[in-house]
Amino acid sequence: MPVASPSRRGTQALAPGALLALFTAQFLGALLPNAPLLCAAGAGGLAFELAVRRWRPGALSLLNRVRCDETVRQLLRDLLFVLGLLHLTDVAGATRLLLVGGLLAGYAAHFLCRAIGMVVRRQRTLPVLTRNIDAGELRLSPAPPRLLTAPARRIPLMSVPATAGLLATVATGRALWGLLGVGVTFGLLAGAAARLATWLLPGRRPPGEEAVLEWFRRWLAEYRPEVGLYFSGGSGTAYQANMWLSTMAALDRRAMVVLRERSMVQQIAATELPVVCLPRVAHLMLLEHSSLRVLIHPANAPKTSQVLRIPTIKHAFVNHGESDKLSSCNPYAKVYDEVWVAGPAARRRYALADVGVDDRDVVEVGRPQLAPIRRAAGPPPPEGPITVLYAPTWEGWTDDPGNTSVILAGENIVRALLGDPRVRLLYKPHPMTGTVNRAAAAADAAIRAHIAAATPVDGQPEADPAAGGAGGDLPRRSAPRPGGDDMERMAAQGVPEPGRIGEAAGAAAAFWAAQSDRAHLVLTGPRPDIYSCFNQADVLIADVSSVVADFLASGKPYAVVNTSGLSEEEFRAANPTVRAATILPPDAAGLPALLDAVAEPALDTMAVARAELTEYLLGPAEPPSLVRFRAAVDDLYAAAEARRARQRESEGEGQGQSECRASEPAERSASRRSAG
Incomplete structure (x- = not known):
């Protein structure tokens, strides 16, 4: 469950208390009786309710959880007014009954x-x-x-x-x-x-359920999908699928996206691919009778086991990123037909982990989604600034101290960067930061506060991309009014307009063009995406995560924060992705030297090591990753077709044998009649 920020937790604690105080005052006004107190507290309570609903939705969620929802609160408010009428007015009994009866009729x-x-x-x-x-x-x-x-x-x-x-x-x-x-x-x-x-x-x-399912069957028959991206996940995990959308769209085969959670349909980023959500297992099995032959999985999820039951489809696990974390070689990967990895490092990682993944099922395809990342064009101009991207990962389910630098080192890093006049800071935390550990949520909030308080070098107000602003409203897709439900959105989000998806790249460029090149930014949400941030940055500071391996495609310097408690030598030995990195301790010592190496390439002693590590982690530059990915899809598609052909042949032989066995009694009977 996500952990609320300190300010939000404060609001959730204060709002119910304020409402309780207003109810208490209204009760005293009705009991004393005191007409001004009753009227002021009653009007204030309803006004407070409406204001909270308008500007702080969810602030009264604590009361809702204890079954004191809006209806109960309004009923209590009305009852206190009726109690006040009994003490403060001479309204006749019949009239009071009419008032109470009218209220009850309204409810x-x-x-x-x-x-x-x-x-x-x-x-x-x-x-x-x-x-x-x-x-x-x-x-x-x-x-x-x-x-x-x-x-x-x-x-x-x-x-x-x-x-x-x-x-x-x-x-x-x-x-x-x-x-x-x-x-x-x-x-x-x-x-x-x-x-x-x-x-x-x-x-x-x-339309009824059967009519919708029949329409979906016809669509499958007409579109004839060949390969799909399968994804299941909770709130905040859509990025794991979003990073593969452009790669799927670049395939030479008819592709689609298969989802399981209704809420995920709107979380998937803009794409021209058909997106289908099948929440129930019974309806998911309709894919068995379709032309779909390959499903690509960017994440493991409980509902993945359900689609693995379909025998006509081959499954490949591509993961949503590769790092030295144990999660990058999960034992669950052995349930897939193949495991597609970026380069030799991941193959070796699976071999060393010994989790049951056969090396013959590991296919190196590179990272085709890294194509938008531009290679370094040289050092930043002498007049600056040096753009630093701080992109820490989240605390993880195990909550180990080495998972994220946010808790132990985040504020130290940010304070040091903000104190250097050469630096422009881009802070992009992991979407799940603070969802497990409250300390991570508090540290993230403190980092944002430091950035908000920092005065830009040029003296101009700081841009706030999280709130939109000039250039910040990146178009994703046409959508109905905010109050629309799933059915209305489904009707509105039909076949996308040609070229609509291409607008996203232009919108990202417009976003960056609208920002001051000296303003420190906090970047949250799916836009701008992490690869767009790579292109803006001169150097990356991150944790042990897939962000590090992906950033290597840029050829730029990077640093990894060591909060694991290991020595630098042990840390480098345990994590191959940091071999070409500057290692930062929790106190952020070493940052000035890192920035000097960015500004003056002659001081960059890791350039050769980065080039070697890039090939080890991401595979060779030739043939291009997308070419290798397409070849892997074609090979797995051919394997699925061959399997289906063998099944048809086996079914044909079985049917022939059954027909022979069925004809034998008739032949023997005819023979006996002839002999008679």
């Missing part, structure tokens, strides 16, 4: 709307979700407005008239205002239920 309409919403959502949950596929044949309808389907939005907003009316009644003693406000709220909630019910009419109902 009945709210719960009816909620029930209808559940039915609508269930009906609109399709067995197959797609992107980049024309789904016009299914006649998918737009989603209902969020106000109708989200109780957390509906009940506080539509309760404003009732609250205002009750406030006026308490303040003036006139029941008319309360009756009017309660009546308006009831009308809004009843109208919402009636409006939402129109999505149950035949014209707006989605």
